[in-house]
Amino acid sequence: MPGLAREVTGSRGLLMGNEAIARGALEAGVQFAAGYPGTPSSEIVENLAGAAKETGIYVEWSVNEKVATEAAAAASLAGLRALAAMKTAGLNVALDFLAHLGYSGLGKHGGGLVVVVCDDPEGHSSGDEADSRWVAKSMSVPLLEPGSPQEALDMTKWAFELSEGSNCFCFVRSYTRLSHASGPVTLGEVPEVERKAHFDTTQTISPYLAKPHHASLLQRLAKVGELFESSPFNWYTGPENPELLIVCSGSGGSYSLEAIGSLNLGQSVGVLKLGTLWPFPKGLVEKHLARTSRVLIVEEVDPFIEIHVKETAFESPMVPKSLRIYGKGSGHIPSVGELTPDLVLKALSTLFGLEYCAREPDYEQKAHGAATQMLIDRGLTWCPGCPHRASFWSLKKAMQKDGRGGFLTGDIGCYTLDVYPAGNQQTKALHAMGSGVGLATGFGKLNQFGSKQPVIAVCGDSTFYHASIPALLNAVHNRSNMMMVLLDNAATAMTGFQPHPGTAFDAVGNAAPVIDAEKLCQGIGCKVVVSDPFDIKGTTEKLLQLLKEDGVRVLILRRKCELVRMREERxxxxxxxxxxxxxxxxxxxxxxxxxxxxxxxxxxxxxxxxxxxxxxxxxxxxxxxxxxxxxxxxxxx
Amino acid sequence: MAIQEDPMNLVISGVGGQGNILLSRLIGRSLVKKGYFVSIGETFGAAQRGGAVMSNVRVSEHMPLGPLIPEGKAHIILGLEPLETLRVLVKYGNPKVVTITNSQPLFPVDVLSRKAQYPDYEALKQTIRGLSQSAWFIDATAMGLGLGAPIVANVIMLGALIGIDLLPLTKGDIEAEIKASFPPDRAELNLKAFNMGTDSVG
The missing domain is CATH 3.30.70.20 (Alpha-Beta Plaits)
Structure with missing residues (x-):
């Protein structure tokens, strides 16, 4: 949203969850923000970048999530409030650093450090629907989970205080139905920030020795736990002794309230909505469990709250052993896919023995008939004019002509669509950012075991900088026999054309030095050829020639993303x-x-x-x- | 202006790149200015890559709501593509639902590769009518092409939605939002498109 920082204090606006997170950070006086784009998280850094010039904060798109987190942590260690944002897959990239940052803490004068991670239940635009809450638990760091854009703003703001108070970074967990949902948000004040950056060199910030640091982390976490027991971000609504208690988080709050209304169960069902999820507010939950005989857990993705409710019930002398706990374990809520209002309606009506019909049976039947007879799927496809369609066409042609059973290893970007029906299905292994090149370095070493199949890794330009370079270095050093095709469309296209180290501008639109991929590959000893993917004949010939050669070869297929070209040229x-x-x-x-x-x-x-x-x-x-x-x-x- | 149902549930459906999100935002911001609680849930994933896209817009005078509409509970469906109207209709429709559809088909990839057939248009229209209390069909893409910009078909459809007068919004509310959201040259084109849309149902 343009002018996010200018919006007036006290006014009520319609904010997307990601905008609310950005605004919350601004209201907390964030001075440094970094991230790597990834749906559904990208708008957080985009919105902060949009506010950078007028507020004087620093915002960057980093080369990957690990570096983003390290850069933001540096600002925090020097006393500023800082934020890093990423999708769940990106959190995996940042984990090595974060796992040790929890132990080391943020130093004597550390500014609040908030790491926002956006999960993608249902895998709308991800290769997983992983639940990042386990990460907070495994690292022993605090995690908050907002349930609405308003809470997203308020919790993000509070997370900076929590981080400073506990001398530990703090997670804010978002998810698609928050990040990409909009709702009414009342805005607070964006302060003038006076903090100056200074790193106190009388200290060394490090997790070594691990054992005492681990003990200190657990102590700090215990203090956070005390705050969580009385946090207003955990709220209850309903009768004093509900017949059934819903314990939920995130989107589960609004879905539950609506389902209770639709089924007229307001007299029987209460809702305990948790916002502070790690450390788990056991005392609070225990009090509520003691007042009911049945519990339904409603949460996105994994049974995280569920197992901690079960643990709480098991350990508590106040909770009767006859307490029944329903949720994913009992099958009342599915274990895969995202939460929806319909799933909560269904679970509640089952537990109360009610018949819930969304609409009349004859309409239902007509709708079902129409769906069976007429509906066809609409799979993702490359845009008209997309360079990838031409690139994969040539790749397929060249490999057919080569005839040795060659294949592609790929990774994450618009070119992932090759594995979809819209593509050519030449990509035979595809997992994570940069993994196409990593896999190819291994496949390229299998000659000594009898393999004669050529392997080509495809990677996009942003992905190349993000995670492919170490793999390419590995291939050169270990004499792997592979080719990399760099599909250079001059943008991080899949997530909305964000800049990367190969573009001539940065996150806030300033001119930036370009890291030349061609020279970089040459510099480490690769043979490099460049082609225009729209020159199908020329590209196919170059591919065929390179397939015949040995060593690490790079073909750069260079043409601007069609959506970017059309915007510029009209x-x-x-x-x-x-x-x-x-x-x-x-x-x-x-x-x-x-x-x-x-x-x-x-x-x-x-x-x-x-x-x-x-x-x-x-x-x-x-x-x-x-x-x-x-x-x-x-x-x- | 009071809303006929509370909450009022509107679904905007289409194909990635058609501009669903712009519409939900223009409508949402206008409603918030009038004091309504508005919640929007966007399902777009890798939106620009030609997949099905959907916005749920929910309006209430009393309380903020969750971002997703329960199945069978839409009051209005604005479909930017006929198959996408049907996709949403079979899930969210009910005997009282009003549908407005851009009649220009966009072919899914399985139709392009001829693994599947796009439904016969007349039959599709009949089915949409049969599942709607009232159904409007607007040739918004052709109208957009007439303006030299097929991309504004979404704003023409927004015009039609405001024209049928089921949302508590006036033409002027949306016009003000368009002026605030676009640079002057783009605003002019979009205002023209918007008015073509309101006229098409007048």
Missing amino acids: RYPYKVWVDGEKCRGDKCGYCTKVFKCPGLPWDMETGKAQIQQAVCSGCGVCVDICPFGAIAREEPA
């Missing part, structure tokens, strides 16, 4: 059309079946290919893939 490079005379129609169909561009659908009436003008981006690549020259292009006058 014009179509070509007018493209299908020549109905030349198109072989159903005898061929090669373009639609194999190239699969949204701008080039099949015309069922004429039985020929056609250009859909409202969709076509005018890249003209399809002209070069039609075997019969039936697609034509012309530069606009």
Whole structure:
């Protein structure tokens, strides 16, 4: 949101969860923020970057999450309040540092350090639906989980105080239905911050020796636990002795309240909504468990609250042994996928023996019939004009011609879509940022065990800087036999075109030095060739040639992301059309079946290919893939 | 202005890149200015990559709500693409739901590669009508192409939504929000598109 820092104190705005987190940090006087983009977390740093110039704070997109966290921690060690933000997958990258930062603490004059991590239940845009709350537990550091944009603001703000008070960084856990939900938020004041950065060199901040540091961390955490027992971020609403108690966190709060209303269970069911999740507020929970005979746990992803409620009940002399606890363990709430209001409605109605029908049975039947007869899936696909469609086309061609059973190892970015129906399914192993190159270094060493298959790692430009460089160094040093194709589209495209070390501007839009990937690869001893992916013939030939060679070879396929190009140029490079005379129609169909561009659908009436003008981006690549020259292009006058 | 139901649930559905989120934000901000509690849940994931996209917009006079609409509880569905209207309708529809659909199909990848067939348009329209209390079909993409910018089809659809007068918002409320959200040259084009939309249901 432009002008997030300018919004007036006391006013009520409509803020997205991520905007509220950013505003909360500003209201806490954050001075340094860093992150690496990743859905659903990206808008936190984006919004702070948008406020950087007017507030004088420093904001960067770091090369990866570990460096982001280290950079933010440095500011904290020098006395400033600092924030790092990332998605769950990115937290994995930052863990090595964070695991030791908990032990070392933040020093004598440490500023509050808040690490915001955004989970993606349902894996809407992630390769996992991991629950980051376990990380806080395993590291013994505090974790807060807001349930609404208002709480996101308030808790983020408080997290800085908690961090300073406990001399430990503090997690704020968000998730898709908070980060990408908007709601009413009442704003507080953004203060003028006077803190100056100074690192006190009379101290050394380190986790060594581990044992006393571990003990100190547990003591600090215990103090946080005392605060959590009476925190207003844990609230209860409902009858004094509810027939059933819902214990929930995050989105579970609003879903539960709505379900209770819909089922008219207000007299029977109470809701204990927890916001301070680690350390777990056992005393508070115990008090509530003693007042009921049945409990339903409602939370996103793993049974985190659930096992701690069970532990609390087991240890407590106040809680009757007959207490029944329902949730993921009992199967009343599914163990996979995100929480929805419907799941809570279903669980509650089952537990009360109620029939809940969202709508009349005949409408339900009609809707079901329509869905079965007519609905088809809409899978993700590369945009019209995307360089990746052309790149993977050439990769497929070259590997077919090479004929030795070669394959691609990939990673995370728009090019991940190769494994989807929209792609060419040439990518055969795909896991995490930079892992395509890492896997290829290993596959490239298998010749001595009889493998003759060539391996090509594909990685995007942002991913190259993020995590591929160490793997490439490894390949060179250990004489792996592999190729890397760097799909350089000049942006972190998948998450919204954020800059990276290869772009000429930084997070706040200032000019920035460019790290030249080509020279970098040459500098470490790779053979480097560059091609334009839209030159399908030239690219395929270069690939074929490189496939014949040994050692570590790099092909950079360089063309700007089409969405970025269109924004900048606001014009179509070509007018493209299908020549109905030349198109072989159903005898061929090669373009639609194999190239699969949204701008080039099949015309069922004429039985020929056609250009859909409202969709076509005018890249003209399809002209070069039609075997019969039936697609034509012309530069606009 | 009072709302007919509390909460009032609106679903905006479409395909990545069509501008769902812009619409939910324009509507949401206008409603907040009028004192309503508004909650929006966006389902977009890798939105710009051609997948199905959905915004849940919930309006109440009394209390803030969760970001997701329970199944079967939509009052209005604004579909930026016909198949996406149907997708949302079968899940969130009910006999009282009003639908407004951009009649221009966008083909899913399985249709492009001819592994699946896009439903017959007339049959699709009939099915949407059969599941709606009233159903509007607007050729917003063609109207946008007429303005030289198919991208504004979403704002034309927003115009149609405001034109049918089920939300407690006036034309002027949205026009003010458009002016505040775009630089002047883009605002002019979007205002033109918005007015084309309101006229299309007038």
